[in-house]
Amino acid sequence: MVRLSDPLRIGDVTVPNRLYRAPLLECAGNGDDAVDRLIDHLEPAAASGAGLVCQGATIVRDEGGCAAPGMTRVHDPDFVSRLGRLTDRLHEYGTTVAIQLEHGGLRSMETWHAGYRDEHPDLRQLAVSRPPALLRALDRLGFLGYDPHVLTTAEVYDLADDFGRAAGHAADAGYDLIHLAGANMGIVHQFLSPFYNRRDDEFGDGVRFLEVVHDAVRDHAGDVPLLTKVPAETAAPPVVRRRLSRxxxxxxxxxxxxTGYDALVPVSGSVFWDMSIVRGRFPARAWRDEGFREGYAEAFGGRLRAGLVALANRVQARWYDFDPAWNADLCRSVRDAVSVPVCCEGGIRERPRIDRLLGDACDMVGMARPFYAEPELPARLLADAEASAVCASCNNCAVPQVTGAPGVCRTPAVLEEVGRLRKAGAYDRDS
Incomplete structure (x- = not known):
């Protein structure tokens, strides 16, 4: 029987237990306070016992590629060296630390954020192929803005090497594992997906890009363990016929x-950046908040368009309702097929479910949004076999991030429960 407290070997690294903080948007940027902001976000998970803490998606190039405002870039070795203060701090608690590397490609802000496009009129999206017809239609309607640069074969190799160089800088700064953002419509997902990838060179086989990234990471970062998300586009609308099946x-x-990847994170979702990746209730409070109205208008090109996005959000919330542990079946199928650890995340909230998943569907369990409400959640889950996260899966934490707001819980009932638990000492590891 596999227990949550059991250590897990990933490559040459031993993770002290099987609970991890999955990658989230920290919105820390690259300013003078970036390291302190990252410490503020990540230290509570380490201090409360998470076996692995994953820093959220960080961009491997110096311009473009950000999927949301405030994302951190890791192209500059001088900046990444400063992150050694973060890894040193987290290692004091005995945890292991991963960094997720990303480039948004067609999902980048230069596509969807109207204000950002106005400020950067010459910035083009990197594209695997010409954007699909459905996305070009949204461009003609004014909701998105495509001026893509389709990567040549040589440029794909250059991009893979940028991932490798960023991994090398991160390893030098003390990160224990490298995590690739292989899903959620980032550029790695776009290489893998037949919806996006219509190339006629060697990279028409999207796995080839991940093979080249693997080799680049090995060249720059040695044997640091490498893991990636892998998408199944099983939640894509029926009109999308070219997609990744389970x-x-x-x-x-x-x-x-x-190829030599040391762990895998299978996830299911759509071919689009929609609520299939953050399933739950329509975030009505976030859309009603007057403090974010101007930010929504700037992001989406006016109040009317922001209202239409909110309407689409409401429809998606009905289409992609919350489903506990929605990636478990996919993870189980992958675990039966591979020899490396499989990590499961997505809709996992209760310790009893975690105990059932471990050793069956997966080898390690991660949570993301619940950490916005409970930064010290591991203390409760590791100590109490009946504990459940208080996260309501309402997504009021996620929508304001399009304005550059930090990811925090904004739901009063949830925050009240967290306060009650804190008063009761539920987050004290010695209690």
Whole structure:
């Protein structure tokens, strides 16, 4: 029987237990206070016992590629060296630390954020292929703005090397693992997906890009363990016929196991950046908040368009309702097919469910949004076999991030419960 408190070997690194803080948007940027802001976000998870703490998606190039405001860039070795203060701090608690590397490609702010496009009129999206017809239609309607630069074969190799260089800088700064943002419509996902990838060179096989990234990471960062998310586009709308099936995702994972990836994170979602990746209730409080109205208007190109986005958000919330542990079946299929650890995240909230998943569907369990409400959540989950996260999956934490606001819980009932638990000493590790 696998227990949550059991250590796990990933590559040459031993993770002290099987609970991890999954990557989230920290919105820390690259300013003078960036390291302190990251410490504020990540230290509570380490201090409360998480076996692995994953820093959220960080961009491997010096311009473009950010999927949301305030994302941190890790192209500059001088800046990344300052992050050694973060890894040193987290290591004091005995945890392991990962950094997630990302480039948004067609999902970048230069596509969807109207204000950012106005400020950067010459910035083009990096694209695997010409954008699909459905996305071009949204461009013609004015909701998105595409001026893509389709990568040449040589430029794909350059991009893979940028991932490798960023991994090398991170390893030098003390990060224990490298985590690739392989899903949620980032550029790695775009290489893997037949919806996006219509190339006629070697990278028409999207796994080839991940193979080249693996080699680049090994060249720059040595044997630092490497893991990636792998998408199945099973939540895509029926009109999208070219997409990744569950069988496709399992086969991709099998190939990456053979390539030398040290762990895999299978996830299901849509081909679009929508609520299939943050399933739950419509975030009515976030959309009503007057403090964010101007930010929404700037992001989406006016109040009317922001209102239409909110309407689409409401429809998606009904279409992609919350489903506990929605990636478990996919993870189970992958675990049966590979020899490396499989990590499961997405809709996991209760310790009893975690105990059932471990050793069956996966080898390690991660949570993301619940950490916005409970930064010290591991203390409760590790100590109490009946504990549940108080996160209501309402997504009021996520929507304001399009304005650059930090990811924090904004739901009064949830915050009241957190306060009650704190008063009761539930987050005291010695209690």
């Amino acid at each position: 069988a496709d995702a399992v086969e991709i994972c099998r190939r990456l196991d053979g």
